[in-house]
Amino acid sequence: MGTKFAPQYANIFMHKFEQDFFTAQDLQPTLYTRYIDDIFFLWTHGKESLKRLHDNINKFHPTIKLTMDYSSESVSFLDTRISIKDGHLSTSLYRKPTDNLTMLHFSSFHPNHVKEAIPYGQALRIHRVCSDEEERDGHLQTLKDALVRTGYDARLIDRQFRRATAKNRIDLLRRLTRDATNRVPFVVQYFPGAEKLRHVLRSLQHVINEDKHLAMAIPTPPLLAFKQPPNLKQTIVRSKLPSFQENSVHDATQPCHGNLCKTCQIIDTDTTITRDDTTHQVHGSYSCDSANVVYLIRCRKGCPRAWYIGETMQTLRQRMNGHRATIAKQEGSLPVGEHFSSHGHSSTDLRVSVLQGGLRDTRQRKIVEQKLIAKFRTHEDGLNRDLGFMSRYTLPHQRTNVICF
Ligand SMILES: [Zn+2]
Ligand SMILES: [Zn+2]
Structure with a gap:
């Protein structure tokens, strides 16, 4: 019963089920009613045939299994207790044992007419359900006690109870046809x-x-x-559980454990990246196979200036293979190649982690890359030669004028 149309779907299904089932039976109930999956019927053909009917129902469809509660005196159906008294049916209010009559507190921030409607509506229901006036008055007294405990004024309760019980019960039992109002x-x-x-x-x-x-x-x-404006519950409580990714122990970047993968050995699994007083939390889980990412390269030897932030549409593995190639060629013109081919360094000193992934396109990657370069100041004090794509709009000596958006 999760989705909005589930009750309608159940109704359609049960309607067809009933039609098919009862046309196949010899004996029929005197009265048959159902509310979604709760059924009430009167049976006048004796206990043995009732048990047979119940067995037949449960054999009729592989997924429909009904439990039966029957009595020759009294049963409950929804909020009604139905009894046989002196050969007649009588009805009274049925409250589940767990119902402790919790209602909106009178001090609650609601329009007055809502708070007046509660004693009225509840009394109307009791008046409609109870065929015996004495029983009705007993239930009304229980309701009044509960309302007084919930902050309602006794005079207001009495006034609304009088209004409700003044209605003709026969009229209340008629099916309500609301006048369709066309008012906007x-x-x-x-x-x-x-x-x-x-x-x-x-x-x-x-x-x-x-x-x-x-x-x-x-x-x-x-x-x-x-x-209703959003209440505290709606503001504070989230009904959706966080997804596996958001709250996973595998957050950040993990090795792919592929046979020939050279990137696995240089993966940096930190979930929080810190430089001076700047930190970045890595959300989501990535591996050597992640594409469309912004990544960070640091030096295993701990060189403080050896921070490089880059972006790629390739997988992290492909991009790292590229970096390794520039290191192998000792391409001093490229910052990563220059540092990791400098004295005492090799490509095994690379440490790489994804800073952010799941980026849609080049534009988004470039924007995130530029933001992170600015955040970690890897263009002023690091291996980034410029502010990513923003370098086109800044002259080298103006590099400290970071445009951050
Ligand atoms: Zn790998
Ligand atoms: Zn280094």
Whole structure:
């Protein structure tokens, strides 16, 4: 029952199931009702045939298995207890043993009419469900005690109870057909004084009426409707569990353990990269096979200036093979090649980690690369020769004017 259409889907399925099942049976129930997957029926053909019917139901479809609760005196169905008394059916309110009558506290920040509607609505339900007046009054007293404990004024409760019980019970048991209202709703978040908007809407209707198209669309003052502002629960509680990636012990960069992979040996698995008082948290998990990343190269010998930030659309492995090639050729013109081919260094001194991955395209990679170069100052004090793609817009001696966005 996870998705929004699940009840409708269950209803359609059960409807077909019932039709197919009961047309195949000799004996039929006197009355049969169902609410989604809760069923109530009256059976007048004796216990033996009832047990057979139950067996047959559970054999009818591989996934439909119903438990049965039957009695010749009284059973409960939804919020109703149905009993046989003197050959007649009588109904009363049924409350689950776990129901401790928790209701909206009167001091809660809600429109008054909502708080008045609670005793009224609850009393109306009891009045409708209970066929015996004495039982009804007993349930109303229990409700009143609970409402008083929840901060409601006894006079307000009595007033709403009188209103509810004054209704004709036979009318309440009729299926409700709501008059379809075509009034356009005017929806606002509830705030103290919001009810005054009703008068404002009414007094400004003449403005709408002045335009013949508007007057046709909104012929009567809009219906003021309140929506709940985000409450503390919605603000604080996340119903979604963090994904495996977000909260994984495999965060940051891990070796791929591929047979011929040379990058595995130089992978730096730090989840937090720190330089002076700057830190960067690596989110997500990466490996030698990650492509579209911004990466950081540092020197295993701990040379403080040997920080290089780069971006690549290739896999980290391919890019590192490229760096290794420049080191092998001792390409002093390239900063990484220069450092790792300098005295006492070799390509085994490389340490590499992905700083950020999952980047869509070149533009995004370049932007992230530039941000991280600026953040770690690897162009002023490191192996980056420029500010990534921003170098086109800055002259060498202006390098400290970092554009950060
Ligand atoms: Zn690898
Ligand atoms: Zn070094």
